[in-house]
Amino acid sequence: MLLDEVVTTVERVASTRSRLAKVDALASLLGGLAPDEVVPAVGFLIAKPRQGRVGVGWRTLRGGMGDPAGAAALTVLDVDAALERLAGASGSGSAAERASVLADLGSRATAREQDFVSRVILGELRTGALEGVLTDAIARAAERPGDLVRRAAMLSGDLGETARIALTGAPGELDAVGLRVGRPVQPMLAGTAPSAAAALEQVGEASVEFKLDGARIQAHRSGDEVRVFTRNLADVTHRVPEVVDVVRSLPADALILDGETLALDEGGAPRPFQETMSRFGAETGREMLLHPWFFDVLHVDGRDLIDEPLAVRLAELARVAGAHRIPGRVTDDPEVAERVSRDALAAGHEGVVVKGVGAPYAAGRRGASWIKVKPVLTFDLVVLAAEWGSGRRTGLLSNLHLGARDPEGEFGAPGTFVMVGKTFKGLTDELLRFQTERFPEIETRRTEHAVFVEPVTVVEIAIDGVQRSSRYPGGVALRFARVKGYRPDKGPGETDTIQSLRALLRGGDEGGTA
Template sequence: MKYQELVDVYSALEATTKRLEKTEIISEFLKKLDTGTIEKVGLLILGVVFPAWSSEEIGIGGKLVERAVAEAVGTTQATVEDAVRDEGDIGLACIKLYAKKSQMTFFSQPLTIDFVFNSLRKLSQISGSRSTNRKIAVILELLSQASATEAKYLTRTITEELRIGVGDGVVRDAIAQAFDIDKKVVERAQMLTNDFSVVAKTAKEEGSSGLEKLNLTPGTPVKPMLAQLAPPLEEIIPEMGVAICDTKYDGIRLQVHRNNDEINIFTRRLENITHALPEIVRLFDEHLPHENYIVEGEVIATRDGKPLPFQNILHRVRRKHNVEEAIENVPLKVYLFDVMYYQVPMIDEPLKNRRTILESIVDTSVDEMNLSTMKIGTAENIKEIQELFETSIKEGHEGIMIKDASEPYIPGLRGKKMLKYKAEPETLDMIVIGGTYGIGKRGDFVGSYLVALRDENNEFKSVAYAATGLDDATLEYLTGKMKELELSTKGREIKVEPKIVLEIAFSEIVESPEYETGYSLRFPVVKNIRKDKGPMDVDTVERLISMYNTGN
């Protein structure tokens, strides 16, 4: 199938903001595809060629793409950079530049979806000497045969900025609609595989029954079950009946997979960080059975037996060089709290059963390997749960988690079956969409950050400006990132690509017509730069409104 047919779908999707229209457009397109093509489109429709959990990536920076565009249209890279600056986007710059294209490609064949997909995947395999030139050659082969609109979406896909307003939910609904399958069946299949190429292909070939057969596979990460804020203990624990309450650690959530002799470690964003944690791999190899499993826990950094702030563990897992040195300088501890697979899938088992299995397979004879500190909560022992909370805080942790002991593991969903009970002020994970430069001595720094939340169409709506909680080093770092992501600057105001996620603490949610959500935050404070989260991990407008209604 010609790539132009997919490009026409991209264009139609970009032209509407209505979720139902987007779903209809994708659904009708999926119906036309053969098995091989639908597998590729399941990823390309989201602007990727690898599933989210894959360690493979295209890995091409914007400057390299600009260089390839310059060669394809017969101009200078400086001209391409100017066009990107003017248009605010490499794709729109291509539309402008291809209109003035001075080079002609003779005897070119129309691009196909197969050729584009395979070429983009090939980029991840190119390394070694002259790798830059070889990557340029692959991109140039595509761009030289592309029309202006094809180049628009090719370059956006390469830079992972498709910008058509389509997220997992729309693709899920489109697959369900195209093949007349219950949305919940498609959603579960996606949660367990995290790969729309598999889900789309299975839906087409085998329908609902095929999707229902998909299950956890060690080595393929599953989206984590998510928590929401807990009401008072006296309210929630009696409601649950029996709750498993354990310490909430201020670290990085890990999902550890053993598949035969291979151990892989994934973050909550499904990023493979195995290479950064060799000592944790050894820990699991030595202190868990050599059986296939998927277990979940938290890893924290420690010093003198006490937990270090979250940023320490984040820097530790982001390190790519001198890892052995970091092992000495930043000792790590693991606290496991759940098992999703042990010899067989276990997510449909109640938590109390999963916890029993977990306790039976983990050897905690060394200080680095632990089970989360846990108590069973009932209406009769709420005082003990309050004591667990207070002890957790004293030891430098965030609070406690409260989980319904009778519930299964529900990947990717946030609900009342798993709650967080914290001493700190409530926070929201928010995306930066703009900012304001300071005045005087701080005129070179972006001092105030316009933060936003995600709406039902996965578009970002502004909520507040956050300007406190930032030291000079953080301001310098964030300003550098803002300049890298700059879309436009007018006076002291800067607009940026939505890439930076900040954890924002606040005292109160208030109504405000000044911001796109209709709400704002009183006394917003930047608590953390959440480098472990991406744009689709930020909190939603729906959650903001729910919190507002709950608090008033």
């Protein structure tokens, strides 16, 4: 298949707000792919190529593709092969090799295709074709039940491979997709509530557990072999040897555990999230140890547990994780739930997560049975621009322009980001230096006062609420926004939506007009 057909479909998907129309367009495209094109094409459509990161950034892409071709001739497999060469370039001469591959690819691509490939490499298409829409399209094209395709995608953690099986696999192959130790599973996610008591009212009897301000991990063990994955399913085993040692010491031969890891100070209190993430992302240096805590178990010694109620999973977790289990208490008493929440805050943690004890593990979904409660509202947003600072911040990029995701296209094209405010509060000297070094690398344009960037950098923002605003297109502005820290473990597709911020207006957090 020509890449031009993929680009045309992506443009069609981006131009409509109708979910049905998006599914129809994508299903038609998927149905026309050859078997060996399915996995690469799905990776292109969600801006997650099968090769992962290929070592090329925005600055290299901006000038490295050269003049475009006049006519479409590139195929899906041509682009996949080029990405394979980019990802495989290493050692002495790798920069020159990547430049050569990129120049060759660019010379064979039309202007539309150059833009498309650049956005695929950077992981940012902004088409509104989120993975849920594409999953429905796979089901449509393969004429398979949507629930079956979604479950296979969640348990395999690989939408491309799921599509290949659904479209080209043998009968029964899709039904057979299940948990496999060593293959990461999309994590279950939580909703939000204003208090532990309110959360308990929603889910009934629950396990009320400390919410740690750490990095989400998923640990797999088969015999002495241990692998550790991030929330984005990246393998970070080599970065966390102390976590590997803990998992290897547990009393089981085969395990899949869900949990968090964070660094502690000398008194046993949690260090700031940025310090944990700095250590979590380091290739070298082990002065600051990471401590793992687990809150769920999905598999033990040949037994899959994701469809078992949480009460069953917790019993197994207590047996195998012991002292490495996250603190919590099962209760249906609001007073007890609030007491656990106060204990978590007193220990320096973020709050609690309230989990219904009768619920299964909904891999890859933000279900109603897990609800997080934090005393301060926090949202994951993207940086749209940064303004040059003044005074002691002269020469540094400081004040951030913040954007919320608009997956439905309510305020523009589906998948774009809507500005909701600015802030310079909470920026440490280290963060200011990081911004000043990083943002010019992903710059799209600049003015005298600001550098505008690709919306790919996720930042966690604490707010006191929102208020109606005529200044911003989404009609809402953040109140008393301050930076908690950057979230390199999250991609722009995982950020909070403009709709979730606007919902706070209906909850009474209106304030005045900004």
